Amino acid sequence: MRVSVPTIITAHGAPKQSISPAAAVDRIADFLAPGKVTLLTGAGVSVASGIRAYRGKDGRYMNPNYQPILYHELTDESTKGFAFRQRYWYEIKSCSQSIRLMLYRLRSYLGYPPVRDALPNTSHYAIAALQFASYIPRLVTQNVDGLHHKAIGHLWEPDHIQQQILELHGTLHRVHCKRGHVVPRDMFQDWLSASNPQWKAFVDNLEKTGQKPRTNPDGDVELEGVSYADFVVPECPQCTLEGQQNSFHKPEVIFFGESIPSRIKDRSFYDVEKSERLFVLGTTLATYSAFRLVKRALELRKPVMLLNVGPTRADGLPGVEKLEISSSLVLRDVVRALLGSRASHDSVIVHLLQSGIHQPPAEDHEIISRNT
Ligand SMILES: [Zn+2]
Numbered sequence: 218m219r220v221s222v223p224t225i226i227t228a229h230g231a232p233k234q235s236i237s238p239a240a241a242v243d244r245i246a247d248f249l250a251p252g253k254v255t256l257l258t259g260a261g262v263s264v265a266s267g268i269r270a271y272r273g274k275d276g277r278y279m280n281p282n283y284q285p286i287l288y289h290e291l292t293d294e295s296t297k298g299f300a301f302r303q304r305y306w307y308e309i310k311s312c313s314q315s316i317r318l319m320l321y322r323l324r325s326y327l328g329y330p331p332v333r334d335a336l337p338n339t340s341h342y343a344i345a346a347l348q349f350a351s352y353i354p355r356l357v358t359q360n361v362d363g364l365h366h367k368a369i370g371h372l373w374e375p376d377h378i379q380q381q382i383l384e385l386h387g388t389l390h391r392v393h394c395k396r397g398h399v400v401p402r403d404m405f406q407d408w409l410s411a412s413n414p415q416w417k418a419f420v421d422n423l424e425k426t427g428q429k430p431r432t433n434p435d436g437d438v439e440l441e442g443v444s445y446a447d448f449v450v451p452e453c454p455q456c457t458l459e460g461q462q463n464s465f466h467k468p469e470v471i472f473f474g475e476s477i478p479s480r481i482k483d484r485s486f487y488d489v490e491k492s493e494r495l496f497v498l499g500t501t502l503a504t505y506s507a508f509r510l511v512k513r514a515l516e517l518r519k520p521v522m523l524l525n526v527g528p529t530r531a532d533g534l535p536g537v538e539k540l541e542i543s544s545s546l547v548l549r550d551v552v553r554a555l556l557g558s559r560a561s562h563d564s565v566i567v568h569l570l571q572s573g574i575h576q577p578p579a580e581d582h583e584i585i586s587r588n589t
Contacts, residue, residue: 238550241524241542246554248496248522248538249347255355255492256344257510259500261525263360265338265545267331267576302450302465329406330420332362332389339573340498341368343548346569348381350556355488357383359500359507361470363390368572372565383484385477385506387470394453395465405466412449477506489513497523498544502530511537545575 236244248254260268337345345368347353358365365382373381392405400408410417456463471477485506489495495514502508502523508530514521515536522538523531524547531537549570553560560566 235541238542238546241540241547242550242554244538244540245496245522245524245547245551248494248520249352249551249555251493252352252354253493254353254496255357255488255494256347256353257495257497257500257507258344258356258358258360258365259498259502259507259525260360261499262340262344262358262544263335263338263362263364264499265340265575265577266335266362266364267574267578268335268362268364269578299450299464329389329402333403335362335364336574337364337368337572338545338575340544340548341365342569342573343544343552344498345369345372346552346566347555349565349569350552350559352555353496354381355383355492356381357385357485357488357510359385359504361387361389361468363388368569383481383488385471385481385485386504387468389468389470391469392466393469394456394463395467396453396456396461396463398453398455399469400466402468408451412451471506482506485510486513489519490517492519494520494522497521497525497531499525500529501525501527 341364344353344356344365348356348369349372356365361384363384366378369378390402391399392402393399410420450464450466453461453463453466489510490513492514495511497511500507502511511521511523511531511534515534518536520538521531521536522540523529524540524542524544526541526543529539532539552566552570556563556566560570
């Protein structure tokens with residue numbers, strides 16, 4: 218089976234135009250002012266939370282040798298497939314959130330805690346303010362880190378968040394077995410720890426001593442002298458209760474080569490169709506599942522605005538207004554411009570505008586400042 222990993226094909230090679238932050242704030246505020254906007258986000262939005270994007274400012278993969286794990290490999294029933302899953306759950310090197318998407322790393326056993334513990338950045342909170350103030354009633358994210366949920370989690374009930382935010386490529390925070398039993402990722406991590414006490418001790422020691430495994434610029438972590446051949450992938454307890462043996466588990470994310478469930482696909486189109494305009498943030502649109510939403514909006518003659526530093530697949534498409542600027546430079550001011558005095562009087566909005574970290578991965582400063 219051959220699965221091709223997408224590359225960015227820019228439409229008409231539109232020239233890159235930079236814009237001042239003040240001019241960008243005006244443009245974006247004008248665009249969002251009528252409301253009824255659907256927002257589509259990508260990895261660029263999470264970089265300031267310390268989660269790496271796959272692509273640098275020129276749109277190329279930051280690790281040219283990167284080889285993602287493919288869905289058909291992960292689900293292979295043979296011994297080879299078993300070894301693959303063993304490696305997947307154990308090895309930090311692991312894979313990506315989705316092969317169509319390739320925006321950032323899916324971390325496995327050792328790598329999940331940093332994603333679990335990541336905090337929303339200033340863009341996530343500015344977006345939450347726009348959601349709370351009803352400018353952005355629908356949010357479709359390609360990110361699997363749950364940071365949009367975290368940013369608005371103290372304001373909305375989980376059911377309401379579920380209605381307002383669509384995770385196009387799934388989430389890292391849940392795992393399911395081959396037969397569909399769902400388990401929270403933290404619980405699955407505990408199962409892995411219980412089955413692999415030697416690795417639990419290794420992680421505990423790292424935490425105790427404040428050490429971090431050396432991270433390569435591409436996000437992989439080097440562990441010297443370790444073998445994953447003895448890493449135990451636990452059986453699904455629910456399957457065991459039902460008399461089945463099943464050690465196949467997969468995080469609830471879409472892998473390269475895997476189809477997006479039709480209900481998610483339909484919902485993403487619905488979110489675009491129900492809105493009057495589409496605002497796109499921090500994505501190259503390299504994956505078709507995201508790009509087709511832009512195409513759909515254009516077919517319906519809905520205005521599209523795109524903020525990204527670096528090339529995207531929609532560059533130069535008629536009907537797309539592209540701004541080459543980082544969201545972290547402008548989004549809070551966009552909220553202030555839209556909300557006027559409410560931005561300084563509404564305590565919820567004030568708090569959201571004061572919240573958020575700005576901690577891009579150390580080695581990526583140059584890329585982050587131009588690519589969030
Ligand atoms: Zn099961």
